[in-house]
Amino acid sequence: MATGGASFHKGSDLIHDYSCSTCEENDLNTEAQHFCPQCEHYLCDKCVKLHGGYFKKHVVYGRGDIQKWADFSMDICYQHGNKLEVHCDDHQELCCSVCVALNHRLCSSISHLPDLARGFLETAEFKQLPAVVDKMRSRLDELKNVRTKDQDSLIDSYKNIIAEVKALRKNINTILDQLERKTVEQLDRMMKDLEKSIKDDLETCAQMDHQLKTMIEKLQQITGKNKETSSYIGYIKCQSKLSEATCFVQEIRHNDVMKLKSDESVVPFLRNLKNLGDIEKFQGYKTQSSAQYSVKIKEDNNVCDIECICELPGGEVVIADFANSRVKLLNKKYRVTDHYDFPAGPLHLCHITNNDVAVAFINSEVHFLTLTRGKLQAVRKFTTDHETCSIAHIQSQLFVSSNDAIYLYTIKGTFVKKIYEAYGFGLQASKCAVSTDGERFYVTNMDDSKLITLDKTGQVISTLEDSDLKDPTGLCVSPSGHVFVCWWEPGTVLQVDKEGRQRLATVAGKADGLCKPQSVWFSEQTSTLLVGNLNTDTLTVLKLC
Structure with a gap:
């Protein structure tokens, strides 16, 4: 060169x-x-x-x-x-x-x-280029905002893990303190018993020694005409005391000491631990592609309003169309193949077992439908004493939420108890979901723009809120425990951790065709996220990776 x-x-x-x-x-x-x-x-x-x-x-x-x-x-x-x-x-x-x-x-x-x-x-192509560039720049801006949020979430997760590690260490210290206390208590009891035993032995030794000394002195001092008889009596008594002393001396345990026989498994177990827990790097799901599928049928008089979505074991999808007062059945290609009409609009539904679904209505009714030979058929229903905004099922139990509480029912519709009650303005058109192990409930609170996570007794475990997130609506928990939540503003679906404490990823947003998303379902069979937007005739289908 x-x-x-x-x-x-x-x-x-x-x-x-x-x-x-x-x-x-x-x-x-x-x-x-x-x-x-x-x-x-x-x-x-x-x-x-x-x-x-x-x-x-x-x-x-x-x-x-x-x-x-x-x-x-x-x-x-x-x-x-x-x-x-x-x-x-x-x-x-x-x-x-x-x-x-x-x-x-x-x-x-x-x-x-x-x-x-x-x-x-x-x-x-050339004339459309500025619009294409603008769209991509918008997506890049959205991605930048998302990644900024991810950065904040990363810092929060770091702080949370540090807090969990310290809490775990504190818990371990508490357990060790308890073990130490119990061991010392055992030592104290044994020490007290041994000290008493030695003290008693010393007193007995001193008493016998004194008695033997006195007896032999008196025996040696006997005089008079009955000396022989008295000496014989003294001899017999002295022999008796000697025999008693001999037995006592033989029974006494010498060299009383204590030794600690430690649990030999404790120290090796602790030494073999590499750390207090594995730190997992978790990257949430993200959208790979999106498509829109029409769910409108000729019988619909209004714009569709998909309030809830769930999937059947065979891959068919069931949606609740509130605006047109019907439940619709979609095949694997997301085409409407059947529908079942109701007098009022269904607010929520959930899969029960096999091909059965439960449908909740605001008029305090819960209806059950089943899929038989490609057709939706009514099975039975039951009535509650409260509004029924949302419904979830796990382990033959139904959890029904109103605007201000969550109730537990049997699968047959028998009331069991109230799980949780909100005060003030209530939950306001809340939706609920339950974890696959039945240990946690997730509830969206539109009034306070929060996601609330409860334990199975109804105690609040955590709340998730963000100044940029408003009006949480639909949510779902996948069989593997992935939690997805819709937020009307800014029109996103978030993936949150199982404890409901922090966001893991912004899975989809406006750039993916979302506008006030209000219902969501994640199909693990196909890694597909189904989203229903407010007042639209289409179902948004997102392929995730």
């Missing part, structure tokens, strides 16, 4: 990645070492000195900033800095003369750019 100071006639075979623009005008072939974005000129070492004398305020980039050279001109080759002249049809690439010489000499079809561009300004 030639140095910046060496010049050759333009006809030279020497190829530079960037050639000096000024030298080219004088039919010289010189390698450029500098670039001026304001002039859009590439300059060699000699020409840059002249350029600096005329344009002292221009910022010139050297070879150290070569990544900035090619981005300034639309018709310049990003690789070699020369003017783009042809298009390689084999590789679908714009090329300069250097590109052709180095990489495309063997290509079968190379077109001259002026020939390809003739009449292009009048084509629909």
Whole structure:
């Protein structure tokens, strides 16, 4: 490669990645070492000195900033800095003369750019380009906002995990403290027992010693005519006491000490732990593609209003169309194949077992439908003493929510108890879902723009709210425990963690065709998210990855 100071006639075979623009005008072939974005000129070492004398305020980039050279001109080759002249049809690439010489000499079809561009300004593709660019810029802005939120969520998740680790450590410390206390209590009891035993033995020794001393002294002091008889009696008593002392001495345990026989499994177990838990990197689902499917039928008198969605084991989809007072059956291609009409609009529904679904109505009724030979048929119903805004099922239990409470019923419709009650303005058209293990309830509170997570006793575990998120509506929990929640504003579906504490991902938004989403279902069979928007005749189907 030639140095910046060496010049050759333009006809030279020497190829530079960037050639000096000024030298080219004088039919010289010189390698450029500098670039001026304001002039859009590439300059060699000699020409840059002249350029600096005329344009002292221009910022010139050297070879150290070569990544900035090619981005300034639309018709310049990003690789070699020369003017783009042809298009390689084999590789679908714009090329300069250097590109052709180095990489495309063997290509079968190379077109001259002026020939390809003739009449292009009048084509629909070119005229639509600004709108396409604007749409993509909007999506990039939305993505930037989402990623900014993800950054905040990442920080929150970090803080939450640190708090969980400290809580776990505190819990372990509490357990160890309890084990220590119980062990010390056991030691204290044993110490007290042994101390009492030794004290009793010492007292017994002293008493026997004193008795034996006294007895032998008195025996030796016997005199008089009955000395022999009295001595015999003293002998017998002394022998008895000696026998008692002998037994006592033989029964006494010597060297009473205590030893700790530790649980040998504890320390190795703790040593074998690599950490207090594995940190999982979780990236939530994101939309790969989206499509719209019409769910309107000729019998509909109003614009459809998809209040709820659920899937049957065979892959069929059931939707509640509130505006037209009917439940509709969709096949795997999301075409309406059957419907069942009601006097009032269904607000919510859920899958029960097999091909059965339960449907909730605001008029305090719960109806059961079943799919038989491709047709929806009514089975039975029961009535409640409260409004029925939402319904969920797990383990033969029905959880029915009103505007201000959640109630537990048996599958046959027998009232069991009230699980949760909201105060103040209530939950306002709440929707509820239950985790697959029945341990958690998720409730959307439109009045306060919150997602509330409860344990199975109705105690609040967590609340999720964000100043940018308003009016949470529909939600669903997949068989694997993924939780998805619709928010009217800004028109998104979020994936949240199982505890309902934080968002994991913004799965879809306005750019994916959502507008006030109010019902959602995730099909794990096909990794597809189904979304019903407010007052629209179409079902949004999102392929996730």
